[in-house]
Amino acid sequence: TSTTIPQLVSSSISSSINVSLDQHELWEQFHNVGTEMILTKTGRRMFPGCRIRLTGLKPASKYCVLMSVARDDSYRYRFQNGEWTAAGPGEVEFAPRYFVHQDSPATGAKLMKGLVSFHKAKLSNSNAAANYVNGKLIMHSMHKYHVRIHIIESEDPSNLETMQTFPLPVTSFITVTAYQNTELTKLKIANNPFAKGFREDGARGSKSARA
Amino acid sequence: TSTTIPQLVSSSISSSINVSLDQHELWEQFHNVGTEMILTKTGRRMFPGCRIRLTGLKPASKYCVLMSVARDDSYRYRFQNGEWTAAGPGEVEFAPRYFVHQDSPATGAKLMKGLVSFHKAKLSNSNAAANYVNGKLIMHSMHKYHVRIHIIESEDPSNLETMQTFPLPVTSFITVTAYQNTELTKLKIANNPFAKGFREDGARGSKSARA
């Protein structure tokens, strides 16, 4: 149906890799309130989780898909009078770590077929060997980060030459060891199934609501 | 300490691949009673589970490790008067299916480092698309099977040219949809942690036993 419309997009652009974040609307709800993510020694999952949809891969090529976190800025933050404000210089950044998606390497065809979920990734504030857990991302508390996705056209995830990096700005969050903003906490409880025990109303699929 | 003993084993034999079944003693207990495994539409795990130790791989080579089931014979079985007996000809065999271990492909060094567990494999009697579950092995009920392990020296599990097959005779079992032999059921309950709720005594790590 578009044959009468001149194609202004070059073929090289139409075949470029694209990464889109699933549940974008939910992420925006958190972003509008000010997303916080908890750090623990053994590692805590993110909520919302990072699930992405990939397009523009070569179907027959093999790829590794990685996730990492990057600092938004160099400040330390503080929650005061109901809002987050920059409060002095931040800590020196840790060396970058990558969470390699468990399906890597996989063909472009397989990766584009459905969503690629990073729900197994965990955020931690401890680098100690005693707290070792595979796939943890080490971060400083009270600092601002965002998620980045990396695509490597290779079977070897350490082959960084072909790496393309896609930042996901809407995932921007401040790391905490306990939630600061009560509005943020309400959003977590309302949407995370594992926090259903803290809901006061019977909505969202509880047994009493179904009966 | 063996320098005075002539080596009769050629280097080619000493480098051959070897597969040994973990928990061999437990498997023998079941074998002595007559192992049964339950089939369901969505798939049921095996107990005991198949965990193997690999030796003789080339440390730097990449391998795929697969599991399958094969028929012991062509009979249909029946449990009557407290024992299993062959009762007529069996069904036509299904086309062979392979459960590809989730770590495949992996280097020989990594595979030989620890145990390789196939606990995620599931046994099913339904091939229907509605009951699709990844990695199911489809079988006929009331027939006798045993587990086989396959080693492929390739990054591609469908590359069957280099496949070596290792049958595990002690895993021999009859497929059922409900357990027939009460002695067998007792062994399952006594040893499978997920069946702890059916134990009558407080042994084997229950909370009351620890306290």
Added chain:
DNA sequence: GACCTTCTCACCTACGTGTTAAGC
């Protein structure tokens, strides 16, 4: 005291067990 971190807890999700009753 103010701020941040850690640990334990009740309460969930998710799913692996044999049992039991019903179905064919």
Added chain:
DNA sequence: TCGCTTAACACGTAGGTGAGAAGG
């Protein structure tokens, strides 16, 4: 009736939640 299969169930394992108290 008999033999076998299916689905619902209570009861485990395993682990993801924020709350709240305790610690630094």
